[in-house]
Amino acid sequence: MLDIQTTDAAIPATDPATIRREDYRPPDWFIPEIELDFQLGLERTVVRSKLDVRRSKSAKYDAPLILNGDDLLPVNVLVDGKKWNEWKLEEGNLTLPLTGAAHIVEIEVELDPSTNTQLMGLYGSNGMLCTQCEAEGFRRITFFADRPDVLSRYKVRMEGDKQAFPILLCNGDKVEEGEAEGGRHWAQWNDPWPKPSYLFALVAGDLVANSDSFTTRSGKEVELNIWVRDGDLPRTGHAMQALKDSMRWDEEVYGREYDLGLFNIVAVSDFNMGAMENKGLNVFNSRYILADPEVATDADFDGIEGVVAHEYFHNWSGNRVTCRDWFQLSLKEGFTVFRDQSFSADMSSAALKRIEDVRILRAAQFPEDAGPLAHPIRPESYQEISNFYTATVYNKGAEIIRMMHSMMGAENFRKGTDLYFDRHDGEAATCEDFVVSMEDGGGIDLTQFRVWYRTPGTPRVSAKLSHNPQTGTATLELKQSIAAGGAKPGPSEMVIPLRTALLNPETGEHDGEQLLILDKAEQSFTFEGQNDHPVLSINRGFSAPIILENSRTAEELAFLSSHDDDPFARFEAMQQLMTGYLTAQITGTPADRDIILQAIGAVLADENIDRAFLAEIILLPTEAFLGDQMVEVDPQAIHDAREKLRGKIGVQFERKFRRLYKQCVPGEFSLSAEARADRKLRNVTLGYIAASQVEDAAEIAYDQYCDANNMTAMQGALGVLSHLDAEERGHAFESFYTRFKDNALVLDKWFTMQAMSQRSDTIKRVDALSRHPDFTLANPNRVRALYGAFAGNQVRFHDPSGRGYAMIADMVIALDPQNPQTAARFIPQLGRWRRYERGRSELMRLALEKIAATSNLSKDVAEQVSKSLA
Known part of the structure; x- marks a missing residue:
């Protein structure tokens, strides 16, 4: 699943129970096997389940069958074909006291x-019926052992009104x-592969498909369908x-x-996440499916490519091999993010x-x-998964996998992943299972690396x-420390791979990385053959x-x-140069601005530089990133210093x-690399x-807006105009709304660009937009478009x-029940108020x-707030 950020809205009278990794035990x-029958309706759906239940060999003989439920009541319960009244509901779960080793339970x-x-669970979306079951949504559809280590083969019959x-x-x-x-x-649908309930999916609606096929390397032809509403079909090609x-x-x-x-892939407009990897039936937020030049930016095209890849790659790293429990979530997500990042890197730059x-x-x-919600990639406890x-x-989970790849090399890494997939196919595995497979297959000792x-x-x-x-030697002295949640850093012994080169101070050449x-x-570490004091290039490619x-x-x-041959290291050097100057300005420390101007002048004069890379390297660090470098954050001071330098560079x-x-x-x-680079550099x-x-x-920005034949150019112009006190700004935003008011995804951009404005009236404008006829709390995309963008607007959110x-507090209180x-x-x-x-x-x-005082x-919210205030 790609999360772009429901569970039961009512909090119990006591604090939510804390679930701990150390308390895990296998299911009883x-x-x-499970058979499901759905009599579908938007306002009434009847679900009949038939469960083949088998007592675990390790379970006690009298251990009851406990099936998870959330806001459900059983209409009828049968055991082995006979009506069964000896059940009870406890905290939403259905408990059946059963003896014996095997039964057929019908609910x-x-x-x-x-x-x-x-x-x-099962919900309506603009006339469609759709499901979302990860992490614990299946228990909102029927009573079941809703945990990832219970794998079942599903047979599903769906019946509904043919017109609807x-x-x-x-x-x-x-x-x-x-x-x-x-x-x-x-x-009637059958899935031959055992899967946990979180991978179940069902969609019913009035849809059309972009259909194609793919022939696998073994010669099997696979039918491919992307299902959307009729008017969206032309935007599914990418x-x-x-x-x-x-x-x-x-x-x-x-x-x-x-x-x-x-x-099959289905695009849904009401969706909490980015997409979901349900076996054979991926369900996507429509923003990660629909695209054409008129409505999608280059970043949107990239996002679609990456998310489609992410969910498809889950077929093996998540579905065929799934998680034993939710503490192992990074087993599938960190690994799959690394896989989709690698894919996107191979597809472009x-x-x-x-x-x-x-x-x-x-x-x-x-x-x-660095905040109060800090946790390792494999958490030890949670209240709400x-x-x-x-x-x-x-993302950090992906970096852990990337470090393994760097230390092992591509060939040994592939041996390790082959062994992992072969060894655990059809199983619910753990992070430790993955690490052991990498050790055994790739020939590496990762004992100390497990600390990550x-x-x-x-x-x-x-x-x-x-x-x-x-x-003629150079010596590199390294020290490491670590802390979480704002604590004072202390010595550590993490395994940290650092790609390093020493550059000749005259030529920029080096003897190898x-x-x-x-x-x-x-x-x-000591380096021989260094007649001149070299220039250190370290953590190249952001290797750790x-x-x-x-x-x-x-x-x-x-x-x-100007000289480093590693593109990331070159970019990083410019970012550090700019960050050092800006933090000095904010704290009142003397710093040389001219050296930044000289460095920018040098890259602008480089005739061999890629234009897309040039657009990246001359961008200033964000205000949020600068704040992360400060002991005490003053958003206004950061904004003023950054804008002053930005203005000087512009002049x-x-x-x-x-x-x-x-x-x-x-x-x-x-969508060629050259055309994309030109659009990027033009906007910068x-x-x-x-x-x-x-x-x-x-005037220049407005002309670009009016002449644009694609959304990248149009949004770039609007982004500039959004900050200006000019009549062109009003004309452009009015024109944009009129043109795209019937396209929900593009209208999200209209909300976002106004919420990101640095103008002094932005708070007032966001408040007005929250009452706009096109705004609704019911659609997660629209909420993120307005309030998510505003919360990321450092200078205005931190008024x-x-x-x-x-x-934001009022919005959270209003949205939480929904x-x-x-x-x-x-x-x-x-939460980072300290x-x-x-x-x-x-x-x-x-x-x-x-928020905490709200009844x-x-x-979800209670856990986050309590930890933030602790």
Whole structure:
């Protein structure tokens, strides 16, 4: 599952129970076979289940059968064909005192999907019926052992009104279909592969398909369908191509073939997550399926490609081999994120993809490690599992896999993954199972490396390079420490692979890159043949997810930004150069601005530089990232310092930026690397031209908006105009709304760009937009588009009045009863209140306390708030 961030909305009278990894024990009962019958209706659906239950050999003879339920009541219960009244409900779960080793249990329940605003279980979405079962949504459909280590083969019969639900979809293969009385029809689906209940899926609605096929390397033809509403069909081509590319890549790189004759994807407009990997029937948030140049940016096209790949790759890393329990979530998610990142790197630019991945890690995961919600990639406890679909589990989890890949090499890594898939196919595995397979298959000892799985926090590595001209040697001294949740860092002994090179200070050349393994609190490495003091290039390619503290001078960083042959290291040097200057400005420490201007001038003068990379390397660090470098965060001071430098760069290179802007003239739309690079650089240079405060900036941006033949150019122009006090701004946003008001995904962009505005009236504008006829709390995409964007607007969300905090708190309180999972995603924005200057810190804490004082909070929100205030 890709999480873009419901569970029962009512909190029990006592605090929610804490579930601990150390308390895991195998199930008392297994359910190898399940048959489901759905009589479908938007307001009334009847679910009849038939469970083949088998007592575990390790279970006590009198252990009852306990089936999880959430807001369900059994209409009828039969055991071995006879009505059974000896059952009871305890905390929503159905308990049946059974003796013997095996039984057939039949249960009937009734649901009202139209009232399911949590979007978990079976729910209605614009006339469709859809399911979402990860993590614990299946228990909202019927009573079942809703845990990932109970794997079952599913046979599903669906029946519904043919006019309302002409398409009936489920996991596996459709084996039979027919007509029923009263204008109804039915379909029978069988999934031959055992799966946990969280991978169950059902969709019924009025849909059309983009159909294609893929022939596997063994010669099997697989039918492919992307199901959407009729008007959306022309926007599915990119997703279909991404699916076929993913299938081919997984065969070539991991040797994994698809294992059914049919693969279906359905796009749904009401969805809490990005997408869900249900076996053979992936359900997607429509934003990760629908695209054409008119409505989707280049970033949207990339997102679709990456998410389609992610969910397809789960067929093996998540479905064929699943998780034993939810503490092992990174087993499937971290591994699969690494796989989708690698795929995207192979499909486009590996250098740019690595910059993007690290930017996301630093924006989402590093703050998580430094805040009150810090946890290891394999958590030890939770109250609500939905709260652990985090950047730590996903993105840091991927970095852990990447480090293994770096240390083992591609060939041995492949041997390890082959053994993992072969050894655990059809099983519910653990993170330890994966690590052991990598050791056995790849020939590596990962004993000490396992510390990453149980340690929260981001390691800090200090690096100091000294030179001895008499011996011609250079010595690199490394020290590591770690802390989580804002605690003081202490010595650590994580295994940290550092790709390192020493560059000649005159030519920028080096004798080759080395992979240094730091596995002690302090360690030194000596390099021979260094007649001149070299320039240190370290953590190249961001080979380890660390915070690097080094003594490189501004001059050395500027040199690296022009000469390093590792693209990420070159980018990183410029970022460190800019960050060092800006943090000095914020704290009142003297710093040299001219060296930054010289470094930017050097890359602008580089005729061999890739234009997309140029657009990346001249971007300033974000305000959020700068705040993460401060002991005490003052958002206004950060904003002012950054805007001042941005303006100076704009003024200094205005003519160069104008020339580049004109050189990147868009032609006929293309997704080629060259066309995408031109669009990217054109938007970046437009931003700098506007920052220089030239009189014609708004006119240039408005002309780009009016002339745009694609959403990337249009959104780039609107993004610049959103910050300006110019009449063109109003004209552009009015025009954009009129043109796209009937396209929900594009209208989300309209909300987002206004919420991200740096204008002083943004809070007032967001408040007005929350009452706009097109805004609704019922759609997670729309909530994220407005409030999620605003919470990321550092200078306006952190307005010293506290109005931004109060707005988010009020929204969370209003949304929690409807959709607690989405509501809980906003708590971390307030949860780092201890990091901010005193005035803002107090106001953030008060906002959290207001939420905490609300009655009937969901487990999702209550857990996040209590940990944030602890």
